[in-house]
Amino acid sequence: MAKYIFFSGKGGVGKTTMACATAVYLALSGNKTLIVTTDPASNLADVFEQEIGHKVTPIKGVGVIYPQGTAHESPLHAMEIDPDEATREYKEGIIGPLREIMPDDVIASIEENLSGACTTEMASFDRFIDFMGTADEYDVVIFDTAPTGHTIRLLELPVDWSKHIEESAEGSGQTCLGPVRSIQGSKEKYDRAISLLRDPAETNFIFVMRPEELSLYETIRASRELAAIGINTGEIIINGIYPEEACEVDFFKKKFLVQQDVIKETEKLIDRPKRYMLLRDNEVKGIEALKDVAEELFHEVSAHGSKKMSFSGRSDPSRRSASDLTGESSSSFLDSPIKSGNDGQWTRKTDIDHLWLPHDKQTKALFFTGKGGVGKTTVSCITALHMADKGFKTLLVTTDPAAHIGEVLGKKVGTEPSEITDNLYAVMIDQETAFREYKEKVLNDARGKYSEDMLSAMEEELNSPCIEEMAAFEKFAQFIESRDYDLLVFDTAPTGHTLRLLDLPFDYARQMEIMVDASSGSSVTGNITKERFGKIIDMLRDSSRTVFTLVLYPESTPIEESYRAMIDLKKAGVETQLVIANMVLPEKVCTNDFFRSRRNMQIHYLNKINDKFKLPVAIYPLMDEEIKGIEQLRSVSMELGHR
Amino acid sequence: MKVRIYDPAMCCSSGMCGPDLDPALVKMNDAVLSLKKQGVEVERYNLAQQPKDFMDNKLVAELLHKNGKKALPVVMVNGELFKTGEYPSYENLCKALDIEPLKQGRPMTLI
Numbered sequence: 001m002a003k004y005i006f007f008s009g010k011g012g013v014g015k016t017t018m019a020c021a022t023a024v025y026l027a028l029s030g031n032k033t034l035i036v037t038t039d040p041a042s043n044l045a046d047v048f049e050q051e052i053g054h055k056v057t058p059i060k061g062v063g064v065i066y067p068q069g070t071a072h073e074s075p076l077h078a079m080e081i082d083p084d085e086a087t088r089e090y091k092e093g094i095i096g097p098l099r100e101i102m103p104d105d106v107i108a109s110i111e112e113n114l115s116g117a118c119t120t121e122m123a124s125f126d127r128f129i130d131f132m133g134t135a136d137e138y139d140v141v142i143f144d145t146a147p148t149g150h151t152i153r154l155l156e157l158p159v160d161w162s163k164h165i166e167e168s169a170e171g172s173g174q175t176c177l178g179p180v181r182s183i184q185g186s187k188e189k190y191d192r193a194i195s196l197l198r199d200p201a202e203t204n205f206i207f208v209m210r211p212e213e214l215s216l217y218e219t220i221r222a223s224r225e226l227a228a229i230g231i232n233t234g235e236i237i238i239n240g241i242y243p244e245e246a247c248e249v250d251f252f253k254k255k256f257l258v259q260q261d262v263i264k265e266t267e268k269l270i271d272r273p274k275r276y277m278l279l280r281d282n283e284v285k286g287i288e289a290l291k292d293v294a295e296e297l298f299h300e301v302s303a304h305g306s307k308k309m310s311f312s313g314r315s316d317p318s319r320r321s322a323s324d325l326t327g328e329s330s331s332s333f334l335d336s337p338i339k340s341g342n343d344g345q346w347t348r349k350t351d352i353d354h355l356w357l358p359h360d361k362q363t364k365a366l367f368f369t370g371k372g373g374v375g376k377t378t379v380s381c382i383t384a385l386h387m388a389d390k391g392f393k394t395l396l397v398t399t400d401p402a403a404h405i406g407e408v409l410g411k412k413v414g415t416e417p418s419e420i421t422d423n424l425y426a427v428m429i430d431q432e433t434a435f436r437e438y439k440e441k442v443l444n445d446a447r448g449k450y451s452e453d454m455l456s457a458m459e460e461e462l463n464s465p466c467i468e469e470m471a472a473f474e475k476f477a478q479f480i481e482s483r484d485y486d487l488l489v490f491d492t493a494p495t496g497h498t499l500r501l502l503d504l505p506f507d508y509a510r511q512m513e514i515m516v517d518a519s520s521g522s523s524v525t526g527n528i529t530k531e532r533f534g535k536i537i538d539m540l541r542d543s544s545r546t547v548f549t550l551v552l553y554p555e556s557t558p559i560e561e562s563y564r565a566m567i568d569l570k571k572a573g574v575e576t577q578l579v580i581a582n583m584v585l586p587e588k589v590c591t592n593d594f595f596r597s598r599r600n601m602q603i604h605y606l607n608k609i610n611d612k613f614k615l616p617v618a619i620y621p622l623m624d625e626e627i628k629g630i631e632q633l634r635s636v637s638m639e640l641g642h643r
Numbered sequence: 644m645k646v647r648i649y650d651p652a653m654c655c656s657s658g659m660c661g662p663d664l665d666p667a668l669v670k671m672n673d674a675v676l677s678l679k680k681q682g683v684e685v686e687r688y689n690l691a692q693q694p695k696d697f698m699d700n701k702l703v704a705e706l707l708h709k710n711g712k713k714a715l716p717v718v719m720v721n722g723e724l725f726k727t728g729e730y731p732s733y734e735n736l737c738k739a740l741d742i743e744p745l746k747q748g749r750p751m752t753l754i
Contacts, residue, residue: 094694095694097695098695098698101698102698102707103707103711103712105711105712106690106712109712110652453676453680
């Protein structure tokens with residue numbers, strides 16, 4: 001058995017559940033097991049139903065073989081790497097010893113310089129690598145990784161960095177991470193991590209996916225990217241398969257058949273061992289539920305066509321009977337008088353339209369954010385088309401690396417804005433293209449101005465991974481600044497990534513202050529940049545010019561992640577204005593216990609959303625098929641009550 | 644011949660990591676490249692990355708204590724303090740090192 005097991009896959013595919021179930025299973029089979037999450041929006045604590053946090057914590061309820069049941073004897077430990085905490089520790093490691101001997105303003109200037117996006121990446125990664133090198137006290141270490149794109153980058157970093165370090169050693173001797181001689185030690189650490197990652201005897205890479213086309217392509221793309229850096233995918237878990245028996249209504253039968261097609265395609269396209277997991281009628285929480293999942297994962301050679309009614313007896317009877325909705329018979333889902341507790345009110349679609357209207361002919365930016373798989377792209381497309389149809393010149397910008405926006409719009413979307421239909425334009429920000437363009441632009445500006453020696457020095461600096469982030473942000477900033485449109489609709493990348501992206505202007509503004517400060521004369525260019533980022537910050541914070549909407553589906557994980565996103569945005573001075581609860585099961589199609597139980601679970605969470613966010617909530621129903629093309633988008637928009 | 648430059652806290656030595664180039668840093672980088680071509684040993688220390696080196700140098704540490712971060716950059720030529728609070732020009736460095744400034748093939752920023 002491999003010592004390191006990685007669970008990868010887009011957000012919302014059930015990666016954490018699978019990782020936790022595997023951890024419980026291995027721990028109960030007598031292995032000293034550690035599960036670590038590197039996801040900035042982790043929900044390990046929710047699944048284990050106990051506080052974990054940024055420290056190795058024994059998990060209760062697994063150590064049954066010890067009569068005392070003392071916590072530290074548990075064979076299972078868990079840790080949630082908190083990027084902020086990791087950064088603080090990393091910074092303190094550098095600054096701590098200097099505090100006594102350096103003047104305050106010097107300490108402050110070092111500290112500010114360590115507050116960039118670079119340091120955060122570096123610090124989290126460092127923590128992550130630590131668990132790969134020195135975890136001798138465990139038989140197995142399981143990583144519940146961050147969503148695919150981020151993970152890949154995380155894993156590519158050692159390759160990039162050690163290359164960057166080598167190149168820099170020959171050049172200026174400086175890198176973005178610190179001077180070569182002080183990170184030579186780290187290079188060995190990274191190299192060791194890479195060789196462990198590449199050795200299938202040491203590391204097993206498991207991809208979790210949903211039986212959905214998008215998820216399949218995402219998985220193929222991600223495993224190819226990994227293969228390119230020498231890491232091979234071990235297994236595939238197809239999770240969330242509709243049980244055939246529960247799909248007697250056309251609505252679900254349709255979805256079931258679509259899933260089965262995707263499963264067949266997956267079998268054809270991915271030549272890896274596969275495990276099949278059925279959708280459950282309730283969420284997985286607590287050790288007992290995890291054991292149950294592990295049972296299905298490891299003991300049943302579950303073919304996807306399995307006749308087993310796997311959901312029976314798993315529903316929570318209290319919830320089923322607590323249904324306050326049975327007996328409803330309204331024909332349209334949107335008219336359903338869903339109760340939201342005593343005080344809150346569900347917002348009708350017409351109420352949210354005013355949020356999207358630009359004021360005083362100023363360009364307005366609408367951000368749709370949320371974890372992967374919540375339907376951000378579809379929601380952004382519906383909104384953008386709706387507003388374009390109303391006569392506003394609208395640009396739809398996607399920063400999601402796995403953009404399937406072209407598919408939804410039924411027209412190819414490139415890296416330059418192109419017209420989709422009257423008043424509607426779309427563009428995709430591709431990180432790699434942006435990086436290439438940024439590098440070219442800087443070098444072109446420099447040609448003729450600087451010497452060849454200087455140019456090669458610049459090129460070397462530009463190859464640092466930190467510049468990649470900056471390049472994507474630069475592109476993003478260009479659209480934010482654009483005044484060619486009435487509305488800018490951003491279908492953003494998954495939450496954590498977006499926040500980092502949005503945090504950049506703040507970091508850069510700080511960075512600019514330092515730089516303006518550092519140069520002997522006054523730096524004119526520096527001041528211009530500072531002013532520019534200042535303007536972007538002002539716009540993002542102005543609720544009449546920018547609207548942040550959280551898109552989620554009513555389950556624990558997306559709620560927790562979105563909530564954290566809202567708090568993080570608040571910290572950056574940005575107020576969230578709307579929650580869209582997507583993929584809500586229409587009542588009329590929930591005709592059996594399985595789906596009634598799922599719907600009750602959703603309603604439980606809709607109420608929770610109301611209590612927790614204290615924001616207007618718009619409800620979007622689950623669709624019976626994927627939306628493709630303008631006409632379909634329009635008819636959905638009508639159904640939603642947009643006018 | 645040895646030049647030591649103690650830079651303020653920066654992301655990287657050439658000022659390339661920020662969204663804009665700081666002309667003072669670019670000029671310094673030009674000078675460093677030229678000096679290296681002429682066989683001068685140049686060492687740069689970045690406060691953000693090598694704070695310990697600042698403390699290990701008694702003179703630099705004293706300057707920092709007395710004047711705070713305004714003391715930076717500190718430039719030393721052959722072990723002696725040459726400039727504090729701003730970067731010296733290439734020509735002045737050459738004078739201090741007692742070498743002829745490069746006439747041709749000199750890395751130079753044209754702005």
